Amino acid sequence: MSSFRENLRLALGTINSNKTRSVLTILGVVIGVTCVILIGSILTGMNRSITQSLEGFGVNNVFVQKMNMGPRNGRPSRSERTRKPISYENYEAVKEGCKVCSQVLLTIYGQTISKASYKSLEMLNPDFQGTYPNFPDVMNMSVRSGRMFTEGENSHSAAVCVIGNDVADTLFPGQDPIGKPVMVNEHTFEVIGVFEKKKQGSVGENSQDTTIAVPYETYRKMFPSNKEHFLAAQSMQGHLDEAVDQVRAALRRSRRDKYDEQDSFGIATAESFIEQFHALTGGVAAVMIVISSIGLLVGGIGVMNIMLVSVTERTREIGIRKAIGAKRHDITLQFLLEAAALTGLGGLIGILAGFMGAGIIKLISPDFPISVPLWGVAAGLIVSVSVGVFFGLWPAMKAARLDPVEALRYE
Amino acid sequence: MATANLEIKPTPVPPPAGVLIHTDDLWKTYQMGSTEIHAVQGVSISIRRNEYVAIMGPSGSGKSTLMNLIGCLDTPSKGAYWINNRLVxxxxxxxxxxxxxxxIGFVFQTxxxxxxATALHNVELPLIYNGTPADKRIERAKESLRLVDLAERMDHRPNELSGGQRQRVAIARALVNSPSLILADEPTGNLDSKTGVEIMALFDELHRQGNTIVVVTHEHDIAEYAHRVIQIRDGKVFKDEPTARAK
Structure with a gap:
């Protein structure tokens, strides 16, 4: 019996002596594997990026709003749109009912697009909201300069605001915003603080950097028609799941949801957002697998074709080998290994090309956390070698079954 | 595939000791459309160890088919064949x-x-297929090449060697496994007469060293080197007699 190593050396020698043909044959496999690696890297980058930016909102927080949260298909249903807004009473019920929540934050915001301006500079659609002094604490923000407003300013409805980093950059380029008046939706607020820039996660800017936060009571007084609330309940370390249950129970009781009905509100955690996003990228990955499978199938048929040609060309060689004692499985192994080495080489080249592609994307967009996933490398290698074994099997068996007398006579 | 045979097969009787090749009523039949062609028709021969035999016959006589049967490249349609006491x-x-x-060590006309592959690798090949470890394999292949006087050419490929040198590589390959039979098919057919003489001298030497040699040829000059000539006509043994050299 001939050894595996002997056959591998033989296979590499054959590939090496037919370079052009080998390269053309494995092109399909190379492209298929490159696609798998590249798309896998981009998906990994997107997952990381989304994880980073969602974790920026606080991993221990339970978020509540009227509408369901997370990626959705099309418009929300009618029953979802006609839900009652989250009310101040709901907020009090959550504060009362959630025993494992260290603090609960209430935020109020409007449905219309806001506009902020300072002198001639304008900023469209900042994240304008009325909130409480514990806002930075719960939302994982810190004040870079100036200060957060106080409970006293809130209860007196003071016209002050704390602005996000992007707002400061847009409206006050090159100057200190503290003490300057900023106009939002026809009302003037004095800037008393600027938030630290959030860690950049995803492609594009972080919405938290466009925040303009004013005291809750101030917002209520100036925009009495706005009723949309947003709740963020911070759970004690390690009690996130309990916090979700307790917040949900308190809200259902407070909003009088019937026991056989769904929640009349959306509830989510950073983790649940990430899971939803993973489900989405999983779908993309499935489509990718189908597409690259087609590439690999075409590549595999190419390999089979070349192997059949190779068997015919080398009929005499097979005859010689059989005459001097090669058994059927020796010949099968030889051709099978040749096909597998061929496609495995294609897989390796594809993986390298994938790494290079990912490197180029990294150069173009340094903020995007693209990364080649280990499963992609493993899948690329395993699949490419399997393609060779699968499509090489028939030609290899054909070679092994050749009659030595006929094969030796072949010209 | 042999056709179904309704007669009761007698258990083949193994050949007596000292006999290396023994055929008993050997037949090879080919189906050509609706007609059957009997290429070998009931050949019974015995070749003892260390004999030097030439099998002769004109083309179409069935000597190639007989060689394929003796070389175990083909299976008979009927009859029994022993080599080294194995019923093949x-x-x-x-x-x-x-x-x-x-x-069996084969030496072919072509x-x-x-x-x-290099000369060394060609000679190594039979050892690869019986699982000899690499170091031993190379040692024995080199030894075999030394025997045919080609040790200094072991890194050459066949196209870098002369016809005579190529045939000597083939003989080294045939010898490397120490086979019980060296089976040569027109070994000088592709060589000029001077080189042919050299090759036949090499066979003489191998015979002196105790090897059993069967040469298939249609040339009388070549057959004269052997000690016994078996003539084949129409698939049958026509003549089987010792040559002048047997004495």
Whole structure:
């Protein structure tokens, strides 16, 4: 019996002596594997990026709003749109009912697009909201300069605001915003603080950097028609799941949801957002697998074709080998290994090309956390070698079954 | 595939000791459309160890078919064939491959070397297929090449060697496994007469060293080197007699 190593050396020698043909044959496999690696890297980058930016909102927080949260298909249903807004009473019920929540934050915001301006500079659609002094604490923000407003300013409805980093950059380029008046939706607020820039996660800017936060009571007084609330309940370390249950129970009781009905509100955690996003990228990955499978199938048929040609060309060689004692499985192994080495080489080249592609994307967009996933490398290698074994099997068996007398006579 | 045979097969009687090749009523029949062609028709021969035999016959006489049968490249349609006390006429493909590897060293008219492999690798090949470890393999292949006087050419590929040198590589390959039979098919057919004489001298030397040699040829000059000539006509043994050299 001939050894595996002997056959591998033989296979590499054959590939090496037919370079052009080998390269053309494995092109399909190379492209298929490159696609798998590249798309896998981009998906990994997107997952990381989304994880980073969602974790920026606080991993221990339970978020509540009227509408369901997370990626959705099309418009929300009618029953979802006609839900009652989250009310101040709901907020009090959550504060009362959630025993494992260290603090609960209430935020109020409007449905219309806001506009902020300072002198001639304008900023469209900042994240304008009325909130409480514990806002930075719960939302994982810190004040870079100036200060957060106080409970006293809130209860007196003071016209002050704390602005996000992007707002400061847009409206006050090159100057200190503290003490300057900023106009939002026809009302003037004095800037008393600027938030630290959030860690950049995803492609594009972080919405938290466009925040303009004013005291809750101030917002209520100036925009009495706005009723949309947003709740963020911070759970004690390690009690996130309990916090979700307790917040949900308190809200259902407070909003009088019937026991056989769904929640009349959306509830989510950073983790649940990430899971939803993973489900989405999983779908993309499935489509990718189908597409690259087609590439690999075409590549595999190419390999089979070349192997059949190779068997015919080398009929005499097979005859010689059989005459001097090669058994059927020796010949099968030889051709099978040749096909597998061929496609495995294609897989390796594809993986390298994938790494290079990912490197180029990294150069173009340094903020995007693209990364080649280990499963992609493993899948690329395993699949490419399997393609060779699968499509090489028939030609290899054909070679092994050749009659030595006929094969030796072949010209 | 042999056709179903309703007669009761007598158990083949093994040959007496000292006999290496023994055929008993050997037949090979080919189906050509609706007609049957009997290429070998009831050949019974015995070749003892260390004999030097030439099988002669004009083309179409069935001597090539007989050679394929003796070389275990083909299976008979009928009859029994022993080599080295093994009944090979009943063996399957892989068992025949094992016998070819262990018992037979082939020397072909067209050399049949692997074009892309060096002389050393060509000689190594039979040892690869019986699982000899690499270091031992190379040692024995070198030894075999030394025997045919080609040790200094072991890194050359066949196209870098002359015809005579190629045939000597093929002989080294045939010898490397110490087979019980060296089977040569027109070994000088592709060589000029001077080189042919050299090759035949090499066979003489191998015979003196105790090897059993069967040469298939249609040339009288070549057959004269052997000690016994078996003439084949129409698939049958026509004459079987010692040559002048036997004395």
């Amino acid at each position: 006429s009943e063996m399957n493909d892989d068992e025949l491959a094992y016998i070819r590897n262990k018992e 050399f049949n070397l692997l074009a892309r």
